[in-house]
Amino acid sequence: GLAGVATGASVLPIRVAGWQEDATGGWSVYARSDQVLAGLESAVDPNGDDDAHDAARVALVALSEPYASFVDDPLARAAGGALRLDTLVVTPAGNDGPGGPGFGFVSGPGGGPAALTVGAADMRKDVETARVVVRVGLHIVLDRIEPVAGASGPSAPVSLRVAAPRAAPAGNQPEASGERLARYFDHGGLSRVAGRAALVESGDAPQAAVGDAARAGASAVLVHGALPSGSLGFDETASIPVVDLPNATASTILDALGRGESVGVAIGRAQTSPNPGRGRVAPFSSTGLAFDGRVKPELVAPGVALVTSEPGAGAGGAPRYGTVNGTSAAAAVVAGAAALLAQARPALDAPELRSLLAETARPIAGEQVTAQGAGRVDPGAASAAELAVAPASLALGRAPGAGWEGRQTLVVQNLSTRDITVRIRIERLSEGAASVRFSARPARFQLARGKTRRIPLRATVASAPVGTAPAEGTLLIGAPGDQPLRIPWAITFGAAPRNLIGRISLSSERFRPSDKKPSVLTVDAGKVVHAAGRDEVQALERLDISLWNARGVRLGLLARLRDVLPGRFQFGITGRSPAGAPLGRGLYRLRIVAKPTTKGPATRRSVTFRIR
Known part of the structure; x- marks a missing residue:
């Protein structure tokens, strides 16, 4: 049988996402920020009486x-706010893979200092x-x-031609299941993949994609999208071989099929072998710092091919089981661990639960902080x-050069x-581009039972940086x-x-005040840069649009966006003042100010227009 992490815990399910109308007028599965906020409010005050004494001890987002x-x-x-009301919020780090050495x-909400943010580790033994072997024409493009x-591999070698479904429609709106399945058939109703190996993208619903290919008659499925071994579960619709392909090979196959070339695949007998990635951070687990330079995630937990129950029943009414992957699954494991810890030590409050779970984690050799x-x-x-220490991870940020503190x-x-006699030590795991010195005063002290002590910590860059490789490590705090x-x-x-502001344009630089036909201001703000071999998101804390007259007098703020990811933004300039009166x-001049999320100067740009 299956056993959960905290089988005796009481679970309060709160729905915050589902099918709803999106900005394009279609329907999508998503959650708005206000819906997640309402869910957290329900976790902190389940009966809505403005009293948090009945709050959940742990809230899994x-x-x-x-x-x-x-x-x-x-x-x-x-x-x-939830943490201050004694509810620990556990969040996933995300499934976007290794990020930049800096931020993003x-x-x-895993970037929040109060959230306990969890990455995923692969703990499978085998x-x-x-x-x-993939063939395009007479050329071998993959042999490894x-x-x-899938749940199990082929028991005997198979050799098949490769085919692919029709391309999905453009846009982010998900397809209904019938529309998705229809892509595996041509306009005459004949299956495009029957008796062949279907090449499909895993996307957000890999089990559904594999099931559709099986229902269309595919004899095997080639999935691209970095699916871990065994990640599609124990009770999947498809009983055919499913193997993962590199994205580069999938692109080569799709290009060849588009040219009408013959593509074939040979899949050997499945072999069980020790997991080379056992105990490592999963390749899909998001890394990098939060936008304030704080180390996130604070810890990792098993998040690959975790066995779980599935809705409904199988043949004969038997329970259905499957597997889940991702940092959301890992966060659920940590939420269960928090419930166990709260049961074992009921006197701990939410900040103490957070500190103990994060700070007692076992380090994984060879993995970056x-x-x-x-x-x-x-x-x-x-x-x-x-002992417990706050904060559970440090937010030291970016050092421009020698002498930085x-x-x-x-x-x-x-x-x-x-x-307890407490000792503070520094462990350096990566020296990085420059020498860093730490000072904690005092570094050794006596702490009476039930007491707390505040210790100033200073980090100093002692040499000129050579390159941009980050310095990493841990503070070790405990009794000798x-x-x-x-x-x-x-x-x-x-x-x-x-230079966090790129292209700026006004659709009309001379116009009359109009609410129906405003001039459109287009601003490219924020950017993604390539540093130290990786991409880094440079977001904005704030993007302001203010109005000035020809004499240089500021008339007021027209628009302000907070917490801005890189992108293109448009604003309607109606020819009215911030107070609403026609100009x-x-x-007149529009001044655009982009304030970065890290310490540093704001970027300022401006554009003029004339009211006729």
Whole structure:
């Protein structure tokens, strides 16, 4: 049978996402920020009587906003409010893979300082693989061992021609299941993939994609999209071989099929072998810092091919089971660990639960701090810990050069029933582009039971940076001879983001005041840069549009956007003042100011227009 992490916990399900009308007028499955906020409100005050004494001890927010690792957006603030009301908010780091050395690939609300943000680790002992050979014409384009993504691989070698469904319609709106299945058939009703190996993209619903290919008569499925071995579950619709292909090979196949060339695949007998990635951070788990430079995620948990129950029943009424992957699944594991810890130590409040879970994690050798935080969750160690430290990870940020200083204050709390001698040490896991020195005063002190002490911490860059590789490590805090708590830190190097405003244009530079036909201001703001071999999202804390007259007098603010991801933004300029009155004839100036999320100068640009 299957057993959960905290089988005795009471679960309060709160729905925050579902099918609803989107901005294009179609229908999509998503959650709005206000819906997630309402869900957190229900977790903190389940009966709506404005009294949080019945609040849930742990709130799992098992969805995320990609790349939005802002520290002060509404959801991040709500996580802080919940923590103050004794509800721990556990969030996923995101499934966007390794990000830049600086900022931006962690999903929101995981960037919030109060949220306990979780990455995914692969803890499977064994995996199934098969040799896959792909032929385009007479040329071999792939010959290597690939993971078997289905419940089981082929028991005997198979050789098939490759076909693909019709391309999905453009846009982000999901298709209904019938429309999705129809792509596997031509306009005459004949299957495009019957008796062949169907090449499909995993997308957001890989099980549905494989099931559609099987219903269309495919004899095997080639999935591209980095699916881990065995990730499609134990009770899938398709009983045919399913193997994962690299995205580059899939692109080669699609190009060849588009040219009408013959494409074939040979899949060998499945073999069970030790998992080479066991104990490592999963390749899809988001890494990088939050936008304030804070190490996120704080820890990782199992998040690959976790067995779970599925809705409905199988043949004969038997329960259905499947597997789930992702940092949302890993966050659920940590939420369960938090429930166990709250049961074992009921006197702990939400900030203490958060600190103990993060700081007692086991480090994973060879993994970056920005990928694993303090390491893999260890509920046993958390239940025995005598100290708690806030914050659970440091936000030191970006160092432009030698002499830079970053300061933090550590709050060390004695949770035990004895006096403890506390020692603070620095562990450097990566030297990075420059030498960094730490100073904690005092670095050794006596802490009485039940007491707390604030310790100033200073990090100084002692040499000129050579390159941009980040420095990483952990603070080790604990009693001599005991297992120390681990507080991850990272410092990136380089100049502060500049030129965060790109193209600016007005659709009309001479116009009359009009609410129906405004001039459209288009602004490209924020950017994605390539640094240290990786992409880095440079977002904005704020984007302001203000109005000035020809004499240089500021008339007021026309628009303000907060927590802005890179993109193109448009504003209707109606020819009215910020107070709503029509502007008189003359020359005016729009001043655009982009304030970065990190320390550094704002970018300022302007454009003029004339009211006729």
